[in-house]
Amino acid sequence: MPIQKKRPRRRCTRCQRPLSHCLCTHIPSISNRTRVLVLQHPDEAKHPLNTARLAVLGLEHAELLVGEHFPQLDGIVASIGRALLLFPEKDEGRPRPELQSRPRSSEAEWPSAFAEGGPALLIVPDGTWRKARKIVQLNPVLNTLPRLGLPPGEPSEYRVRKASEPAAVSTIEAISRSLSMLEPGQDFQRLLAPFKVLVQQQIEAMGEEVYERNYSLRTAKQISGTSLPTSMPPSAAQE
Numbered sequence: 001m002p003i004q005k006k007r008p009r010r011r012c013t014r015c016q017r018p019l020s021h022c023l024c025t026h027i028p029s030i031s032n033r034t035r036v037l038v039l040q041h042p043d044e045a046k047h048p049l050n051t052a053r054l055a056v057l058g059l060e061h062a063e064l065l066v067g068e069h070f071p072q073l074d075g076i077v078a079s080i081g082r083a084l085l086l087f088p089e090k091d092e093g094r095p096r097p098e099l100q101s102r103p104r105s106s107e108a109e110w111p112s113a114f115a116e117g118g119p120a121l122l123i124v125p126d127g128t129w130r131k132a133r134k135i136v137q138l139n140p141v142l143n144t145l146p147r148l149g150l151p152p153g154e155p156s157e158y159r160v161r162k163a164s165e166p167a168a169v170s171t172i173e174a175i176s177r178s179l180s181m182l183e184p185g186q187d188f189q190r191l192l193a194p195f196k197v198l199v200q201q202q203i204e205a206m207g208e209e210v211y212e213r214n215y216s217l218r219t220a221k222q223i224s225g226t227s228l229p230t231s232m233p234p235s236a237a238q239e
């Protein structure tokens with residue numbers, strides 16, 4: 001049989017998933033008070049499991065910038081004033097900022113630390129931990145901001161992508177949990193709807209891959225000529 005070359009799959013211009021797996025019908029439109037700004041590392045922008053993009057599409061007040069150094073950030077932070085960085089408290093031996101230095105009795109205390117009822121802007125570095133750290137290092141204004149480190153929550157749905165730290169959650173889950181803390185009156189669980197479908201799609205794709213390996217040995221030569229699967233089997237994901 002002749003070897004057929006795979007054509008690149010056409011993608012949805014909005015969610016950027018292959019058209020056959022478009023997630024747009026699952027993306028909500030949630031009215032968030034705290035504006036969200038995702039600073040996405042270029043490597044993450046290319047990743048097929050780009051959950052930050054889904055988060056931004058599901059929020060009325062959110063935007064995504066791709067890069068490592070963001071010269072416009074100083075201006076944004078200065079103009080908004082009340083910005084919060086979504087990043088772990090204990091990192092780089094940096095002294096704890098004002099917000100983390102006070103004992104927390106409840107999540108509700110977070111917004112009260114800001115004069116006008118909560119932060120106006122949540123800044124979210126997006127990438128592997130190493131890349132996210134690099135973004136923080138390259139943009140010194142981020143080190144001046146109080147940080148929001150997520151408390152342990154529900155286990156992550158993020159079963160299909162490697163996590164370099166045990167407590168790691170996907171970016172969309174981190175944004176959903178943060179906004180739930182900052183705006184307890186709003187239902188940010190809904191933000192995860194397209195993500196849950198995405199996870200399911202990836203698991204199904206993995207299943208097909210295993211199927212191919214085990215049951216289609218006769219076509220193995222054809223398969224070896226094609227590109228690698230976009231998802232990793234759980235064993236490889238542990239690294």
Ligand SMILES: [Zn+2]
Pocket residue numbers: 012013014015016017022023024025
């Ligand atoms: Zn779509």
